[in-house]
Amino acid sequence: MPFNKEPELIQLYYHPSPNPVKVALYLEETHTPYEIVVTDTRKGDQHTPEFRAINPNGKTPALVDGDIKVFDSTAIMLYLSEKTGQFLPAATPKARAEMHSWLMLVATGIGPYCGQAVHFKHFAPEPKEYAVNRYDFEAWRHWLLVEERLSRQPYMLEDYGIVDMSVWGWARVIPRVLGDNAWEKLPNVKRLLDEISARPAAQNVEAIGKRFTFKSVVDEESLRNLFPRNERLKKS
Numbered sequence: 001m002p003f004n005k006e007p008e009l010i011q012l013y014y015h016p017s018p019n020p021v022k023v024a025l026y027l028e029e030t031h032t033p034y035e036i037v038v039t040d041t042r043k044g045d046q047h048t049p050e051f052r053a054i055n056p057n058g059k060t061p062a063l064v065d066g067d068i069k070v071f072d073s074t075a076i077m078l079y080l081s082e083k084t085g086q087f088l089p090a091a092t093p094k095a096r097a098e099m100h101s102w103l104m105l106v107a108t109g110i111g112p113y114c115g116q117a118v119h120f121k122h123f124a125p126e127p128k129e130y131a132v133n134r135y136d137f138e139a140w141r142h143w144l145l146v147e148e149r150l151s152r153q154p155y156m157l158e159d160y161g162i163v164d165m166s167v168w169g170w171a172r173v174i175p176r177v178l179g180d181n182a183w184e185k186l187p188n189v190k191r192l193l194d195e196i197s198a199r200p201a202a203q204n205v206e207a208i209g210k211r212f213t214f215k216s217v218v219d220e221e222s223l224r225n226l227f228p229r230n231e232r233l234k235k236s
C-alpha cells in the first residue's frame with residue numbers, strides 16, 4: 001500500500017434527476033468530499049460497459065468509494081449514513097424500524113409509482129388511460145401517506161434526516177408527476193420541500209445541474225436511451 005497516498009474522492013455517477021439528487025443532498029449535508037461523474041442518461045451513458053460494471057442495473061445514481069461500489073439511491077444513502085453516522089435517528093430498534101419503514105416507502109412506493117406516472121402521462125403512446133389512472137392513483141396514494149405524516153410532525157422522523165432527503169428528491173418534481181394543482185392537497189409536503197430547498201446543501205445540489213452540462217432536450221436518441229425496451233415493439 002503506498003505511504004501517504006491521498007484518499008481517493010468519492011465519485012457520484014450523477015444525473016440531475018430525483019434519485020441522484022437525494023444522494024448529492026446527503027453528501028452536501030454531511031460535507032463529504034466527492035466528485036461528480038456526469039452520467040447523461042439522455043445520451044445513453046448508463047448503458048456503457050464501464051458504467052454497467054458499477055451499476056449492472058444501468059440507472060443513476062451509483063457511487064464509488066475507493067474499492068467499494070454501491071448502486072441504488074437508497075442503498076447509497078444507507079451506505080453513506082453508516083459511514084458518516086450522520087442524519088440518522090437514535091440507534092434503537094424502534095427508531096431504526098421507523099426509519100427503514102419510511103425509507104422503503106419512498107424507495108418502493110414513491111419512486112417507482114412517480115416514475116411510471118411520469119412515463120405514462122408524458123411519454124407513452126395511446127391508448128394509455130388504464131395505465132395513467134393506475135399510476136396516478138398509486139402515486140397520489142403514496143404521497144398522501146407522506147402528507148398525513150407531515151401534517152402531524154415537522155419531519156418524517158423526529159429530526160431532519162435521510163428520509164426527508166429521500167422525500168425531497170421526488171417532492172421537487174411533484175407538479176410534473178401529479179399536476180400543477182397538486183400542492184393544494186399536499187401543503188405539508190410543500191412546506192418540507194421549501195424548507196429543505198432553502199438549505200445551503202440543497203442549493204449546492206441545484207448548482208451541480210448548472211455547473212455541468214446535461215442534455216436538456218428529449219429527442220429520439222433520448223427516448224431510445226431511456227426506454228430501450230420500446231425498440232422491441234418496432235420489430236414485432
Ligand SMILES: N[C@@H](CCC(=O)N[C@@H](CS)C(=O)NCC(=O)O)C(=O)O
Binds near residue numbers: 060073111226
Ligand atoms: N431504484 C433506483 C432507480 C434509479 C432510477 O430509476 N434512476 C433514473 C433517474 S431518477 C435513471 O437513471 N433513469 C435512466 C434510465 O432508466 O435509463 C434508485 O433508487 O437509484
